[in-house]
Amino acid sequence: xxxxGLHLPTLSVQEGDNSIINCAYSNSASDYFIWYxxxxxxxxxxxxxxxxxxxxxxxxxxxxxxxxxxKHLSLQIAATxxxxxxxxxxxxxxxxxxxxxxGTSLTVIP
Amino acid sequence: xxxxxxxxxxxxxGMTNKKSLKCEQHLGHNAMYWYKQSAxxxxxxxxxxxxxxxxxxxSVPSRFSPECPNSSHLFLHLHTLQPEDSALYLCASxxxxxxxxxxxxxxxxxxxxxxx
Numbered sequence: 001x002x003x004x005g006l007h008l009p010t011l012s013v014q015e016g017d018n019s020i021i022n023c024a025y026s027n028s029a030s031d032y033f034i035w036y037x038x039x040x041x042x043x044x045x046x047x048x049x050x051x052x053x054x055x056x057x058x059x060x061x062x063x064x065x066x067x068x069x070x071k072h073l074s075l076q077i078a079a080t081x082x083x084x085x086x087x088x089x090x091x092x093x094x095x096x097x098x099x100x101x102x103g104t105s106l107t108v109i110p
Numbered sequence: 111x112x113x114x115x116x117x118x119x120x121x122x123x124g125m126t127n128k129k130s131l132k133c134e135q136h137l138g139h140n141a142m143y144w145y146k147q148s149a150x151x152x153x154x155x156x157x158x159x160x161x162x163x164x165x166x167x168x169s170v171p172s173r174f175s176p177e178c179p180n181s182s183h184l185f186l187h188l189h190t191l192q193p194e195d196s197a198l199y200l201c202a203s204x205x206x207x208x209x210x211x212x213x214x215x216x217x218x219x220x221x222x223x224x225x226x
Contacts, residue, residue: 009150032213034214034215036217041219042219042220043114043116043200043202043217043218043219043220044153044200044215044217045217046214046215046216049214089152089153091153091215093213097155097166098155098215099152100152100153101152102150102151102152103152
């Protein structure tokens with residue numbers, strides 16, 4: 001089966017610093033990846049996605065990096081704010097079904 | 111908020127009760143999903159409906175019974191659940207099902223279910 005995991009279950013950063021959240025995936029056939037943010041009491045919210053024909057994609061304050069050689073995905077959040085505190089998890093797809101990671105809980109220290 | 115609305119937000123039920131979870135999407139999507147989210151576990155796909163037809167049943171026990179009367183509404187009927195079924199049940203929708211590239215999933219806020 002699929003194995004999508006995150007390197008660290010928790011991450012604490014100082015407000016204003018940059019955050020990096022990592023994700024490893026196992027299926028080299030996966031061609032589409034999404035990062036989701038889930039705040040307490042809410043459902044997962046789409047942040048950014050990337051296709052396998054790209055290695056970097058930028059959004060507003062967020063950047064996703066994809067390294068297909070080592071099957072690694074990362075989410076970078078610039079100038080982290082208290083509102084960024086949440087659980088972040090990645091999802092991968094081979095075109096058949098999405099597989100999700102367990103999530104990293106990000107805490108922003110004011 | 112996200113275009114996918116779930117009710118109720120919280121549900122406590124006994125093992126002999128029958129209850130239903132409701133999901134409605136206002137995004138004009140054709141695929142709807144039920145996911146189970148347990149603490150410290152990845153999201154588990156339960157059911158997928160494409161154009162009202164069930165296309166995926168991920169070995170879910172029969173005490174969970176989905177219903178999709180149209181592309182905008184999805185129900186999960188619950189009967190004789192077990193305490194280990196306590197979890198957050200998330201509904202999602204996408205334009206067309208299948209997890210294809212660029213096929214974003216949009217989630218509701220979930221129903222937090224506690225089985226006593």
